[in-house]
Amino acid sequence: MITFDAVTKAFPGGTVAVDNLSIELPTGQITVFVGPSGCGKTTSLRMINRLIEPTSGTISIDGEDVTKQDAAVLRRKIGYVIQHAGLFPHRTVQDNIATVPLLNGVNKKQARENAVELLGRVGLDASMATRYPAQLSGGQQQRVGVARALAADPPVMLMDEPFSAVDPIVRDGLQKEFLRLQAEVGKTIAFVTHDIDEAIKLGDTVAVFREGGHLAQVGTPQELLDDPADDFVADFVGRDRGFRGLSFVTAEGLEVEPVQTYVDGVRGVRLLLDDAGRPRGWTVNGSDDVRAITGTFTKQDSLRLVTDLAISSPAGVAVRVDGDGVADGAATHASIADHLADARRESAG
Amino acid sequence: MITPVPLFNYFGFLLDPANWGWSDGSIPQRLVEHLGYTVLAVLIAAAIALPIGLLIGHTNRGAFLAINIGNAGRALPTFGLLSLMVVLMGTGLVPALIALVVLAVPPILASTYAGIRAVDRSAVDAAVGMGMRPTEVLFRAEVPMALPLIMSGLRSSTLQVCATATVAAYVGLGGLGRFLIDGLARNQYDQVFAGAVLVAALAIALDLAGAGLERAVVSPGVRQRGSARRGRRRGARSTDTSTQEAPTASTAG
Numbered sequence: 344m345i346t347f348d349a350v351t352k353a354f355p356g357g358t359v360a361v362d363n364l365s366i367e368l369p370t371g372q373i374t375v376f377v378g379p380s381g382c383g384k385t386t387s388l389r390m391i392n393r394l395i396e397p398t399s400g401t402i403s404i405d406g407e408d409v410t411k412q413d414a415a416v417l418r419r420k421i422g423y424v425i426q427h428a429g430l431f432p433h434r435t436v437q438d439n440i441a442t443v444p445l446l447n448g449v450n451k452k453q454a455r456e457n458a459v460e461l462l463g464r465v466g467l468d469a470s471m472a473t474r475y476p477a478q479l480s481g482g483q484q485q486r487v488g489v490a491r492a493l494a495a496d497p498p499v500m501l502m503d504e505p506f507s508a509v510d511p512i513v514r515d516g517l518q519k520e521f522l523r524l525q526a527e528v529g530k531t532i533a534f535v536t537h538d539i540d541e542a543i544k545l546g547d548t549v550a551v552f553r554e555g556g557h558l559a560q561v562g563t564p565q566e567l568l569d570d571p572a573d574d575f576v577a578d579f580v581g582r583d584r585g586f587r588g589l590s591f592v593t594a595e596g597l598e599v600e601p602v603q604t605y606v607d608g609v610r611g612v613r614l615l616l617d618d619a620g621r622p623r624g625w626t627v628n629g630s631d632d633v634r635a636i637t638g639t640f641t642k643q644d645s646l647r648l649v650t651d652l653a654i655s656s657p658a659g660v661a662v663r664v665d666g667d668g669v670a671d672g673a674a675t676h677a678s679i680a681d682h683l684a685d686a687r688r689e690s691a692g
Numbered sequence: 693m694i695t696p697v698p699l700f701n702y703f704g705f706l707l708d709p710a711n712w713g714w715s716d717g718s719i720p721q722r723l724v725e726h727l728g729y730t731v732l733a734v735l736i737a738a739a740i741a742l743p744i745g746l747l748i749g750h751t752n753r754g755a756f757l758a759i760n761i762g763n764a765g766r767a768l769p770t771f772g773l774l775s776l777m778v779v780l781m782g783t784g785l786v787p788a789l790i791a792l793v794v795l796a797v798p799p800i801l802a803s804t805y806a807g808i809r810a811v812d813r814s815a816v817d818a819a820v821g822m823g824m825r826p827t828e829v830l831f832r833a834e835v836p837m838a839l840p841l842i843m844s845g846l847r848s849s850t851l852q853v854c855a856t857a858t859v860a861a862y863v864g865l866g867g868l869g870r871f872l873i874d875g876l877a878r879n880q881y882d883q884v885f886a887g888a889v890l891v892a893a894l895a896i897a898l899d900l901a902g903a904g905l906e907r908a909v910v911s912p913g914v915r916q917r918g919s920a921r922r923g924r925r926r927g928a929r930s931t932d933t934s935t936q937e938a939p940t941a942s943t944a945g
């Protein structure tokens with residue numbers, strides 16, 4: 344657990360970047376610092392590994408005050424990932440990844456073997472090991488940056504906007520793999536971003552910062568969406584927070600209607616299934632034109648996906664499939680609304 | 693009266709086998725002397741300029757003073773400085789070396805400082821953040837990234853010293869300058885010509901050696917020319933990329 348206790352940072356010249364911050368970052372979880380630019384997120388993060396020293400207050404990791412430890416020794420136990428990866432251009436990918444093990448005196452052969460194995464875990468091919476950073480794309484560099492931070496298997500990771508500099512599609516892939524990786528490694532992670540969507544997607548806990556280094560609210564993503572503490576937070580999480588809240592409700596227990604060649608009498612829409620019972624598409628008014636199915640959902644998917652499918656299908660329903668892809672139900676707008684109301688009641692009660 | 697020398701005679705001295713043996717005043721001996729002055733002066737200059745350049749580059753303190761003193765040194769005419777040294781210290785190797793070192797320091801100092809300052813700040817931030825101590829940051833991160841510029845400073849310094857080391861002959865020392873002075877004094881223009889050609893040839897050989905050294909010590913990841921282009925081509929050829937993006941166009945640093 345990382346604990347900030349009444350931490351303040353005033354830079355020479357008078358800027359108070361962080362003002363009396365007290366927060367706990369639970370062990371094994373991702374805590375996201377989010378907020379507009381210049382509100383003290385990076386400063387807070389960099390005080391954890393002493394790249395910046397607090398003006399007052401204490402930061403401790405598992406009860407140990409970070410300022411009481413040798414800075415270099417402390418940092419080698421804390422993974423560090425930054426926006427443009429900050430890879431060493433003169434070192435190959437494998438030697439970049441091996442940086443901290445080599446500082447710790449691990450022999451070169453061993454360190455390189457571990458590095459190549461880590462490449463696989465961040466979704467890169469082992470053949471990249473002997474390339475130089477300039478020969479990688481931005482997204483690949485970022486993966487190497489994550490592998491480098493993981494190399495010495497530190498219990499704590501600090502990540503400062505690690506996915507901000509890549510394009511949205513690549514970012515989405517990086518975020519998904521990051522969550523998959525975290526499920527395996529279970530690090531205590533402090534993650535900085537200015538992107539509320541990223542915060543909601545990745546955070547177990549989200550801390551919303553506001554100008555002047557104040558903490559506006561701390562909570563789970565759902566708590567922030569359901570119950571923003573004030574107008575600033577409400578504004579920051581956005582007007583469509585109701586819709587975004589659907590991400591946290593699964594389709595488990597959602598009422599569905601039987602699906603067999605579902606017909607919407609009013610619009611004359613018909614669901615076509617193949618011989619195995621898998622959905623193929625829709626026909627409208629008996630025409631031969633088949634409109635491809637836009638997607639299906641399973642019980643594990645979020646209500647956000649189900650809603651999206653229902654809205655975009657010509658029949659106003661979302662088709663559920665089982666593990667084999669066989670259609671086994673159809674969810675209507677009405678059943679989605681009912682399910683949502685149930686879920687709200689449950690989480691409130 | 694100056695007697696015009698027939699054209700073929702320009703090569704007379706250079707092509708005379710008698711001058712290529714190992715004897716007092718022969719071409720090989722003068723070459724070795726010249727090479728000796730040059731290497732000695734550059735080594736001393738590097739021993740002075742590299743640590744200072746690294747220090748002011750790493751700390752970013754005292755840069756203004758150091759660079760300006762260095763440039764003032766560059767503006768001093770070497771021959772004038774040498775004459776002054778001889779007046780103060782008499783003739784010999786030391787005054788000649790001092791004059792050459794003063795000439796050799798500024799390019800090394802300026803390029804070392806500039807090389808360290810030009811290092812990608814985010815890579816240095818990562819180095820510190822991962823737990824490198826100050827000397828590790830300097831020697832494992834900053835110096836390897838600055839090495840292309842540091843090497844180019846050493847090479848241009850070597851070229852200048854090689855060309856200027858001819859002045860050693862004026863204070864009674866050897867080196868290829870002897871052919872210029874003695875040749876002029878005796879109207880033996882083929883000897884003057886030989887001296888000039890040999891200085892140029894030695895300079896070229898030293899620069900080639902410098903290029904070889906640079907290849908050996910500079911990481912392919914930060915090599916200046918062509919490295920980004922090479923990287924892009926390799927990136928485009930590879931089929932194992934897990935994402936569809938184009939590789940970044942520029943090398944960091």
Ligand SMILES: Nc1ncnc2c1ncn2[C@@H]1O[C@H](COP(=O)(O)OP(=O)(O)O)[C@@H](O)[C@H]1O
Pocket residue numbers: 354355356358359360378379380381382383384385386387
């Ligand atoms: N080294 C510094 N010296 C002076 N002011 C700084 C320094 N670093 C950051 N600041 C100021 O502190 C405030 C918070 O910065 P930062 O923590 O980088 O914000 P964020 O990461 O949330 O964008 C900003 O007003 C910034 O200008």
Ligand SMILES: [Mg+2]
Pocket residue numbers: 384385386535
């Ligand atoms: Mg920041």
